[in-house]
Amino acid sequence: MQELVDFLNGLIWSPALIYLCLAAGLFYSLQTKFVQVRLFKEMYTLLLSGKNSKQGISSFQALSVSLSGRVGTGNIAGVAAAIGFGGPGAVFWMWVVAFLGAATAYVESTLAQVYKEVDGGQYRGGPAYYLEKVTGQRWYAILFAVATIAACGLLLPGIQSNSIGNGIELAFGSGAFIETGMGVFSQAKIMTGMLIVLMLGFIIFGGVKRIANFTQVVVPFMAFAYVLIVVVIIGLHITELPSIFMMIVGDAFSPMAGVGAAIGWGVKRGVYSNEAGQGTGPHAAAAAEVEHPAQQGLVQAFSVYIDTLLVCSATAFVILITGAYNVHGVGEAYLVQNVGAEIAANGPGFTQLAVDKVLPGIGKPFIALALFFFSFTTILAYYYIAETNVAYLRRTLKLPDFTFLLKIVLIAAAFYGTVKTANLAWGLGDVGVGLMAWLNIVGILLIFFMGKPAIKALKDYEQQRKTKPESYSFDPVKLGIKKATFWEDRLEKEKAKK
Numbered sequence: 001m002q003e004l005v006d007f008l009n010g011l012i013w014s015p016a017l018i019y020l021c022l023a024a025g026l027f028y029s030l031q032t033k034f035v036q037v038r039l040f041k042e043m044y045t046l047l048l049s050g051k052n053s054k055q056g057i058s059s060f061q062a063l064s065v066s067l068s069g070r071v072g073t074g075n076i077a078g079v080a081a082a083i084g085f086g087g088p089g090a091v092f093w094m095w096v097v098a099f100l101g102a103a104t105a106y107v108e109s110t111l112a113q114v115y116k117e118v119d120g121g122q123y124r125g126g127p128a129y130y131l132e133k134v135t136g137q138r139w140y141a142i143l144f145a146v147a148t149i150a151a152c153g154l155l156l157p158g159i160q161s162n163s164i165g166n167g168i169e170l171a172f173g174s175g176a177f178i179e180t181g182m183g184v185f186s187q188a189k190i191m192t193g194m195l196i197v198l199m200l201g202f203i204i205f206g207g208v209k210r211i212a213n214f215t216q217v218v219v220p221f222m223a224f225a226y227v228l229i230v231v232v233i234i235g236l237h238i239t240e241l242p243s244i245f246m247m248i249v250g251d252a253f254s255p256m257a258g259v260g261a262a263i264g265w266g267v268k269r270g271v272y273s274n275e276a277g278q279g280t281g282p283h284a285a286a287a288a289e290v291e292h293p294a295q296q297g298l299v300q301a302f303s304v305y306i307d308t309l310l311v312c313s314a315t316a317f318v319i320l321i322t323g324a325y326n327v328h329g330v331g332e333a334y335l336v337q338n339v340g341a342e343i344a345a346n347g348p349g350f351t352q353l354a355v356d357k358v359l360p361g362i363g364k365p366f367i368a369l370a371l372f373f374f375s376f377t378t379i380l381a382y383y384y385i386a387e388t389n390v391a392y393l394r395r396t397l398k399l400p401d402f403t404f405l406l407k408i409v410l411i412a413a414a415f416y417g418t419v420k421t422a423n424l425a426w427g428l429g430d431v432g433v434g435l436m437a438w439l440n441i442v443g444i445l446l447i448f449f450m451g452k453p454a455i456k457a458l459k460d461y462e463q464q465r466k467t468k469p470e471s472y473s474f475d476p477v478k479l480g481i482k483k484a485t486f487w488e489d490r491l492e493k494e495k496a497k498k
Helices: 003-013 016-033 039-048 060-068 075-087 089-115 126-134 138-155 157-172 186-202 210-238 237-255 261-276 281-287 292-321 349-358 363-397 403-419 422-448 453-466 485-497
Strands: 118-119 122-124 178-179 183-186 327-329 334-337
Touching: 003 422, 016 060, 016 089, 016 261, 016 292, 039 292, 060 089, 060 122, 060 349, 075 089, 075 157, 075 261, 075 292, 075 327, 075 363, 089 126, 089 237, 089 261, 089 363, 089 422, 089 453, 118 126, 118 210, 118 485, 122 281, 122 363, 126 281, 126 363, 138 157, 138 363, 138 403, 138 422, 157 186, 157 349, 157 403, 157 422, 178 349, 183 186, 183 363, 186 363, 210 349, 210 363, 237 281, 237 292, 237 485, 261 422, 281 292, 281 363, 292 349, 292 453, 363 403
Parallel strands: none
Antiparallel strands: 118 122, 178 183, 327 334
């Protein structure tokens, strides 16, 4: 199984995808005139100004749902893996893909807003919706939807729950094992898996509103608590920070693990962590209640900064400052070995050891707890994304409702991932992320050349912004944007009221 997964990852995560992610981010940064820099203040203002409705959630709730997908095990275990396999220089390439990816996040999330629909009394949208409406290639949209259901419903939850299980085992595990018909598993992991199953079942059977209400409380709290702890640790070693920064930048261009390893692992874990271009973020963006599509695009671009430039950077600095990491070479060899070989790079071990060095006895359980909330809310986001694509397929193919089956499969996948090895869990997840990234990035580049709807929306928003209006409006017909039926209907209703 592991060999097959590694083979698939070798094909999917070839240099072509690595450079496609970077090229798409650079392309859209240029097309939007670096919107991620120009409108940074506006992003923050919009974040706090939105309201929810019966059909949609607020911009802050949408950010929380999408951040629950972005801020997850990638910020703790993913950063450790990037360093462990790509060297410190991989962190620099995570920064690069985040900065450029913010423009990609703006584009895909704005497209999700432009082409969203009302389905079952709530807003639905995402890549499958805008790929069908703009390109006219329904088969391509269906392919994305199927890949996303497989990735978010089956492949990706295992990464999150696996990191939870590994973190709990390292912090609280007694070394006890239970033999089952499927093999011998850690007692700590089995108990953790059962807890995850119970909590997931309670929340995902409550619908998107319950997911949004849960994440808007948990995500900001867990992110703040985690960042606070690591900032304190960085502050205690502030004199070492300049040399760590220089190590990251220097190793990015003269990488100890090789150019391909540093860039490859930095981009791969960067895309997995911040999700820019992957196609997951637009699903939450489409659910937001906003006056203009560009507003939610800007909010989602801001989430990339929070994820990578804040949370991931904090993790990287703590790991490197404390020296709690190894860098793998060829085969079993190490280029750098500061900790025992039993601490896997594909897991939260480096981060737990780093914090525990400064806060003995506290670091391991604290990171395990933070990881639980980070990863658990990410699984919730995966369910919402998969459910949205099930809804899309039902609308298009007239299929029976199998959301109940999706819930059961996702819960089972989360439990399975909790007890399995880290390499297999991450390998399966990387297959899912790679498939989605290929389909979505190629799709949004095609959409640019078929009408530039996201760019038109940005220009329209900026023109209205100059007049400082009391409220914004969006007229897709006036802008030459076709099939934005939700906004066309809304505009007609507003005119009728007048």
